[in-house]
Amino acid sequence: MTIPIKALLSVNLRFLTLLLSVHLVPAAIAAAPSGPIVVKAITYKGSLPYAESGDARRDARINNRIFLDMVEQPAPARYSDRIKESKEQDGLQGSSDFSFSVLRNDDRVLALEVDAEGCGAYCENYSRQYNFDATTGRSIAASDIFTPAGGAALLKRNLTKRMVEYRRAIAGLNKDATAYRKKHRITTPWPQPRPDTKQDEEELRIASTIAMYEDCLESMPDSGKYYRLTEIPLRIDGESITFLYGRCSNHAMRALDDVGDQKVAYKNADLAPYFTAYGKYLMMNGPQAAPRVDPYRQILKGRVGQAAITLHLSERYSDDSLSGIYFYDKYRKPIALSGRVTGDVIELTESESSDTLKPLIRATIQGDKLEGLWIGDKTLNFRAAP
Template identity: 35%
Template structure:
């Protein structure tokens, strides 16, 4: 009896593995050029909302519809003009981790393909960041291996280009110059601090970290390497994982999620009366921070930018409107300030 009770209490404290999520494709347009975007449904309504809100806000700067049946009608036309191609792939969906890749083409002054990897704790809907899954020492070790792998690939390509011909070839020389400059810049400690491991993507075979290509848009035709990626198997990752990471990625044991509000979607209210939703971006190495928030009634995005310093997150919306917040477990607590007016603001997952 005591053993059963202990197991029950552990499950309540740390959560249990959920059933695989149902991922439904919402469609905009018709025919082979129709854009598709994921709508996720889990056994837990709160986790479902956390996942869908994150995906929609991150991709469209728009709140997710209340139901899958509402589709993509609420997405403004300018979003589709900026993203003429959009699709997704489910990479892992095993009840512990839901991982998706959103991919397509984004257009501004010119069009570029893009990919965005998103992984979630399937039971709670928490968006997973490298700091959730890996220890500080593990992150540093992974970063060293990623940068070493990228440098080795560049050196190999430079050597191969150098041995291809003895006669002068302008395009070959331009490629060598491109990759040599890229190698030099990526060995700069400042670059490695900013880029760290790059973009994380989780699938059934392990974790992959990716970084962008060497070339800008104008020089892309010269760049045969495209992006860089380094894959780690579960066995390779084991020593670098936190207890929470081991529970999610390997299914070993149980552990609570980190209590951090960064890189999450939070819900709450201003003055206890005005419901709001906020998507807080990951904290950058220099302490700069950004977020998008919505008054739930109006569902229009408001962008705020600022700094996190000495435990205080100060985000400015305009010259006289700002948010002054402090982490409160996995949420935030503080004030919405406009001129001389100050109202309490409380946010939680």
């Protein structure tokens, strides 16, 4: 029997369609973006952000990153669980009065800012910035979005801008002091000592503030050498990125410091020469690109033996030290870690353990994954990955 060519082509076309549906549709589904992220408020010593999108793994990365950092507890597994106050700890150095702002929330970036009051030897307000890849929930650092050369150039520009701010503040104070002497008919030019050797409270305030700012200026070039791109907080919104620097003054001199925290802002368009491909993807709607691969600053999932765990590592600091925190998913009790990195091997000790020999994690870094051993009263396999 002879099969007509038209019928044969029809069969082959149907077979090809079926083949494509089997092999390509799952890939398309896998590549499809997750739903939008909704940021809700959880009441706990004020209000903390909680991300929900239907993508449980992405949501957990975002929420655990914030909660482990701000209150040293795992985020609630579900929004309805809320957060239970720990009997053993009272949050990070007694932090309270939490509030937050959503700075950006679109298909590429979720950016949040959390404000709080922290109390140790004294109480002080502070803020933390949390920037996430909206597709994966991965934390974003400055070193992810700026090239090494671009980051170094920006840090240099930032230092210049910050020093200019101090110099302007000093010039303004000298102008105020000159006007003050003129108003009080003191003929001795500022800043020469007055012939009566007196210095009232206003002149003392001005002189003390100028001395503080001059000390800041003197120390800034040296301190700038030790700033690493990964350690500088970024405030990201829809159109700009702001580098944030803490004030130069200590707590005792804070009342004199009108410069305070410093901010250096840039429009995204002006940062194009400094961005990595991943930075252009996130900040300028560029083509999709992957971030650099390492395990630091991320929420990792893994196992100790057969027990499921969640792990968060800090940045790898300039002396190769680092800290972390992990918990067993079943018990959700945070365990503090401290350690260091040698070559591609990371060692983390359960720093607050009461055991004579504190349990130790020794693992090899493989890209953004860790694989090795948990060594305690027994030795168990350990692994963790995004």
